[in-house]
Amino acid sequence: QKEVEQNSGPLSVPEGAIASLNCTYSDRVSQSFFWYRQYSGKSPELIMSIYSNGDKEDGRFTAQLNKASQYVSLLIRDSQPSDSATYLCAVLEWGGGGNKLTFGTGTQLKVEL
Amino acid sequence: DVKVTQSSRYLVKRTGEKVFLECVQDMDHENMFWYRQDPGLGLRLIYFSYDVKMKEKGDIPEGYSVSREKKERFSLILESASTNQTSMYLCASSFGTSNYGYTFGSGTRLTVV
Numbered sequence: 001q002k003e004v005e006q007n008s009g010p011l012s013v014p015e016g017a018i019a020s021l022n023c024t025y026s027d028r029v030s031q032s033f034f035w036y037r038q039y040s041g042k043s044p045e046l047i048m049s050i051y052s053n054g055d056k057e058d059g060r061f062t063a064q065l066n067k068a069s070q071y072v073s074l075l076i077r078d079s080q081p082s083d084s085a086t087y088l089c090a091v092l093e094w095g096g097g098g099n100k101l102t103f104g105t106g107t108q109l110k111v112e113l
Numbered sequence: 114d115v116k117v118t119q120s121s122r123y124l125v126k127r128t129g130e131k132v133f134l135e136c137v138q139d140m141d142h143e144n145m146f147w148y149r150q151d152p153g154l155g156l157r158l159i160y161f162s163y164d165v166k167m168k169e170k171g172d173i174p175e176g177y178s179v180s181r182e183k184k185e186r187f188s189l190i191l192e193s194a195s196t197n198q199t200s201m202y203l204c205a206s207s208f209g210t211s212n213y214g215y216t217f218g219s220g221t222r223l224t225v226v
Binding site for chain 1: 144146153154155156158161203207209212213214215216217218219220
């Protein structure tokens with residue numbers, strides 16, 4: 001069974017700081033990785049995807065991937081109170097004619113004023 | 114805009130009832146998924162489907178069944194609801210061989226009393 005591990009948190013950061021969220025995965029074959037944001041009582045929404053080693057930036061968000069270490073992270077710069085949510089890491093696996101995501105249990109982020 | 118619609122936002126059912134949760138997507142996606150989400154346990158895959166009339170068991174299929182008679186609709190059936198099936202149920206869809214992750218519906222919070 002493929003595993004995706006995240007620290008459950010809560011991770012507390014002051015407003016304006018950089019929030020760093022980490023994720024490790026067990027399957028060396030995995031090629032595609034995703035970060036979802038989930039507000040309390042809402043469904044997950046996709047915020048970042050990354051497929052190659054290195055960094056990928058989108059606005060205040062940067063995803064980092066290191067396949068050799070089986071490690072993916074999400075950096076949020078200039079954190080805002082509206083970033084307070086649970087962040088889910090997901091890893092794509094192929095099989096049976098389609099794709100399937102395995103999710104971590106999520107890290108709760110709290111951005112404090 | 115891509116959309117996954119779940120028929121009910123909140124549902125209360127009695128123990129032993131047969132419960133139908135409906136999910137419709139308008140994006141012509143091949144893949145559809147049913148998850149449940151519980152505190153501390155994250156997203157757990159119940160069933161998924163890569164094509165019409167096709168279904169595969171996920172990690173926790175016991176007590177559930179599914180139906181996919183049309184490409185756009187994927188139904189989750191609780192044959193005889195029990196209190197341990199009280200949960201948030203999330204439907205998602207994706208293209209067959211895409212790397213683009215899932216689009217989630219808004220979720221159905223089911224309470225079995």
